[in-house]
Amino acid sequence: xxxxxHAGRPSKLFRNLNAKIAxxxxxxxxxxxxxxxxxxxxxxxxxxxxxxxRLKFVGFDQYDxxxxxxxxxxxxxxxxxxxxxxxxxxLVIGFVLAALMDQKIRFENAFRTIFLYPFALSFIVTGLVWxxxxxxxxxxxxxxxxxxxxxxxxxxxxxxxxxxxxxxxAGLWQGTGLVMCLLLAGLRGIDEDIxxxxxxxxxxxxxxxxxxxxxMMRPVFITTLVIITSGIVRLYxxxxxxTSGGPGIASEVPAKYVYDYMFQAQNLGQGFAASTMMLLTxxxxxxxxxxxxxxxKKRG
Numbered sequence: 001x002x003x004x005x006h007a008g009r010p011s012k013l014f015r016n017l018n019a020k021i022a023x024x025x026x027x028x029x030x031x032x033x034x035x036x037x038x039x040x041x042x043x044x045x046x047x048x049x050x051x052x053x054r055l056k057f058v059g060f061d062q063y064d065x066x067x068x069x070x071x072x073x074x075x076x077x078x079x080x081x082x083x084x085x086x087x088x089x090x091l092v093i094g095f096v097l098a099a100l101m102d103q104k105i106r107f108e109n110a111f112r113t114i115f116l117y118p119f120a121l122s123f124i125v126t127g128l129v130w131x132x133x134x135x136x137x138x139x140x141x142x143x144x145x146x147x148x149x150x151x152x153x154x155x156x157x158x159x160x161x162x163x164x165x166x167x168x169x170a171g172l173w174q175g176t177g178l179v180m181c182l183l184l185a186g187l188r189g190i191d192e193d194i195x196x197x198x199x200x201x202x203x204x205x206x207x208x209x210x211x212x213x214x215x216m217m218r219p220v221f222i223t224t225l226v227i228i229t230s231g232i233v234r235l236y237x238x239x240x241x242x243t244s245g246g247p248g249i250a251s252e253v254p255a256k257y258v259y260d261y262m263f264q265a266q267n268l269g270q271g272f273a274a275s276t277m278m279l280l281t282x283x284x285x286x287x288x289x290x291x292x293x294x295x296x297k298k299r300g
Contacts, residue, residue: 038279045272053268062273072274075252078164082171082253083232089172090228091221094179099209101180102187112184115177123174127241130170131157134242157243160250167238167251175231179224186220187213233282254278 048058066072097115101108118126133139136155144152156166190213198208214221236255243251254274262271 041272041279042276045269045276047269047272049268049272051266051268058269062269063277065270066273066277071249071252072254072257074249075254075257078251079232079235079253081164082168082235083229085165085168086171086175086232087225087228089168090176090179091224093172093176094224095183097176097180098183098187101184112181115180117177118174119178121174123237124241126170126174127238130166130173131242134166134169158247160247163243163247163251167235167242170238170242171231171235175228179228182220182224182227183217186217189220190216229285233278 044053044055045062046057046059047054048056048061101112105111121129134155134157136142136153136158141152141154144154156162156169194212194216195208198212203212234255235253236259239245239251239253239256245252245256255278258271258274258278261267261274265271
């Protein structure tokens with residue numbers, strides 16, 4: 001009987017065959033477009049391609065020019081500032097809003113919709129809206145001055161020293177609602193008995209969140225971090241809509257640098273080198289995390 005049942009059982013290769021067949025287009029897309037495109041970009045980053053790609057290798061010349069360019073260095077600095085602050089404020093503000101919403105407040109659905117609504121807008125629309133809001137002639141500065149504070153100054157998009165913070169404001173306004181919803185879903189997944197036990201033991205609310213709830217929400221935080229990080233690396237639309245990289249090069253970001261050199265300056269080699277550096281930066285962050293998360297743990 002055992003041998004008969006074993007013989008009738010399909011091999012591992014043919015188990016869930018429908019699901020495997022359905023995943024073939026996605027696998028081919030990942031291999032051909034993503035992996036193939038990545039290899040193609042890296043190879044041509046070592047060439048002197050201009051308007052059209054050509055296999056005339058120049059070694060690391062494109063990378064030397066890249067890191068000697070003040071515009072590229074400025075774009076990296078801006079991305080670092082935006083990225084660090086965006087991660088911190090998105091998680092902190094999003095978690096605080098989620099914790100407040102988790103208190104079963106009245107009109108919760110309405111508030112949740114209001115907070116999430118900005119995420120439904122395109123980044124171009126968000127950038128244009130905040131460009132108007134931060135415009136000193138008819139935005140926040142003009143409104144406050146009309147109320148009597150004649151010396152009030154708030155024009156971050158026109159100040160090269162703080163322009164990246166003006167872009168950060170728009171980014172937080174758009175993305176924090178999504179972070180709130182993700183963390184709220186994680187909070188709603190916490191067993192009510194844990195809250196009751198913490199209250200019985202007399203543990204303060206902030207300690208319950210810090211030492212019990214947040215560690216239990218680790219998978220949710222990881223997912224949220226991946227989503228936030230992907231948005232940071234892809235930062236382009238907000239900059240184009242708000243400042244177009246100005247004043248001067250004060251608000252340049254890597255994605256805009258790549259686009260400008262590949263499609264406007266007609267210097268594919270330089271654009272490929274910049275995009276390869278962006279890929280390398282992501283890999284430096286992702287590979288160690290993936291190893292620690294999935295490969296570094298021994299299953300018992």
